Amino acid sequence: MAVTNFAALQPQSKTYWSKKVWTEARDEMFVNKFLGDGTSAVIQHVTELTTTEKGTQALMAMVADLVGDGVTGDNWREGNEEEMTSSWQEINIDLISNQVRDKGKLSNQQSVIDFRKMAKDRLAFWLANRVDELAILTLSGISYSFNTDGSARVGSAFPGLSFAKDVSAPSPKRYLTWDGSNLIPGDNASITTAGVPKYKMIVDLIAYAKTHYIRPVTANGKKYYVLLVQPGTLAALKMDPLWQNGLTNAGVRGDQNPWFTGATVTVDGAIIHESNMVYSTTGAAAGSKWGAGGNINGTRTLLLGAQALGFADIEQPERTAWVEKLFDYDSKMGISVDRFVGFVKPKFYSTHDKSVEDFGVVAVDHYLPNSGQ
Known part of the structure; x- marks a missing residue:
C-alpha cells in the first residue's frame, strides 16, 4: 500500500518537516519582529540551555545601568570601581504540542503528501497563534486561564505549564x-x-x-x-x-x-x-x-x-518534533508537532x-x- 510510505518516513525527512513547520510558525508570529538574542532586544530570544550548578537552565542576563559618578581627575581609580548590578533570570520551559488526524482513507501517495502539507499549514498557524497568546498574556500579567479577549480558556492545558506560575500582575x-x-x-x-x-x-x-x-x-x-x-x-x-x-x-x-x-x-x-x-x-x-x-x-x-x-525556544537535536503515526490498519494517519518554549516577564x-x-x-x-x- 502506498500509505506505508507515511510510516516509513526517514529521520532526515522528519527533521525537514519539523524545521519547516517551525519556520512557517515563526514567520506567522506577531511577536517574531521583536525577537533578538541580545540584551537590547524587545523580546530576548534564548535558544540554548546554560549549564549551572542547578543543572541546565534557560537564562537571560539582566544588567542595571551604572548609577555612580565615577572618579575625577587624578584621584585613585583602583578600589573605586563601581560594581555592576546584575542578575540571571531563569526562564522555565515546558513542552507544548498539538496533533491532527485524518478521517479519510489514504488511498495513494499523493493523499499522503497533501495531508502532510495541510497538517504543516494548520499546525504552523497553531504554534504561531499560541506563542503570540502566551507572550501577550505574560507581558500583560494575565493568567493563562484566560484568552486574550478576557474569556475563560476552557479545557486548556496551558494553566498547567511550568512557566504559568511565573506570570505576575504589573x-x-x-x-x-x-x-x-x-x-x-x-x-x-x-x-x-x-x-x-x-x-x-x-x-x-x-x-x-x-x-x-x-x-x-x-x-x-x-x-x-x-x-x-x-x-x-x-x-x-x-x-x-x-x-x-x-x-x-x-x-x-x-x-x-x-x-x-x-x-x-x-x-x-x-x-x-x-x-x-x-x-x-x-x-x-x-x-x-x-x-x-x-x-x-x-x-x-x-x-x-x-x-x-524573555522567550526560551529550545530545539533538541536528539529528538524529532514531527511525529507521524498510522491508525486503523494503516488506513488513516496522524501527525504531532511539539516545541519546548518558556516565557518570563523579568523583574x-x-x-x-x-x-x-x-x-x-x-x-x-x-x-x-x-x-x-
Missing part, C-alpha cells in the same frame, strides 16, 4: 490607568467610558517611561519604545485632532530594524503596532469586565522597552524607583472604544 510603578485626561496609578475598577485614549496618553506614557528609566530600544542612533494597542485604541487615537500633528508614517523612515516592520505609525518616539491579540475584556462575562460594576470593556495597552520579555530592583519592578514594560488600562459596548 508591578506598582509599571501599572497605570488612563482616565481620559491623565495617567493615574493603575486601577481598572475606576475605568469609565470617559477614558477614551488620546494623543496625550501616548505623550505622557513616553515621558513616564523615560522618567522611570525604562531602557528604550535603539535603531540608527535613535531611541524608541514599542506600543502594542488594540485596533479600537488606534481608531480612537486617529479621531484626536492632535494626533495628525505628531504623526509620522513609519514607512517613510525606511528603517530595516525588524520591529519597524508592520508598524502602523511612529509618533513621538513610539512605534505603534496594532493587534487584536492585545488583551481586552471584550470576551469577559458581564460583571467581570472592568469599571465599578464590571461592565466596561477595557484594554491593556503595553509600552515595551528593551528586555520586556529587577530599580535604583530609581527603589523597588522591584517589571524591567521593560509599562501596562496602561483604559476604556476600549468601538468594542460594541
Whole structure:
C-alpha cells in the first residue's frame, strides 16, 4: 500500500518537516519582529540551555545601568570601581504540542503528501497563534486561564505549564490607568467610558517611561519604545485632532530594524503596532469586565522597552518534533508537532524607583472604544 510510505518516513525527512513547520510558525508570529538574542532586544530570544550548578537552565542576563559618578581627575581609580548590578533570570520551559488526524482513507501517495502539507499549514498557524497568546498574556500579567479577549480558556492545558506560575500582575510603578485626561496609578475598577485614549496618553506614557528609566530600544542612533494597542485604541487615537500633528508614517523612515516592520505609525518616539491579540475584556462575562460594576470593556495597552520579555525556544537535536503515526490498519494517519518554549516577564530592583519592578514594560488600562459596548 502506498500509505506505508507515511510510516516509513526517514529521520532526515522528519527533521525537514519539523524545521519547516517551525519556520512557517515563526514567520506567522506577531511577536517574531521583536525577537533578538541580545540584551537590547524587545523580546530576548534564548535558544540554548546554560549549564549551572542547578543543572541546565534557560537564562537571560539582566544588567542595571551604572548609577555612580565615577572618579575625577587624578584621584585613585583602583578600589573605586563601581560594581555592576546584575542578575540571571531563569526562564522555565515546558513542552507544548498539538496533533491532527485524518478521517479519510489514504488511498495513494499523493493523499499522503497533501495531508502532510495541510497538517504543516494548520499546525504552523497553531504554534504561531499560541506563542503570540502566551507572550501577550505574560507581558500583560494575565493568567493563562484566560484568552486574550478576557474569556475563560476552557479545557486548556496551558494553566498547567511550568512557566504559568511565573506570570505576575504589573508591578506598582509599571501599572497605570488612563482616565481620559491623565495617567493615574493603575486601577481598572475606576475605568469609565470617559477614558477614551488620546494623543496625550501616548505623550505622557513616553515621558513616564523615560522618567522611570525604562531602557528604550535603539535603531540608527535613535531611541524608541514599542506600543502594542488594540485596533479600537488606534481608531480612537486617529479621531484626536492632535494626533495628525505628531504623526509620522513609519514607512517613510525606511528603517530595516525588524520591529519597524508592520508598524502602523511612529509618533513621538513610539512605534505603534496594532493587534487584536492585545488583551481586552471584550470576551469577559458581564460583571467581570472592568469599571465599578464590571461592565466596561477595557484594554491593556503595553509600552515595551528593551528586555520586556524573555522567550526560551529550545530545539533538541536528539529528538524529532514531527511525529507521524498510522491508525486503523494503516488506513488513516496522524501527525504531532511539539516545541519546548518558556516565557518570563523579568523583574529587577530599580535604583530609581527603589523597588522591584517589571524591567521593560509599562501596562496602561483604559476604556476600549468601538468594542460594541
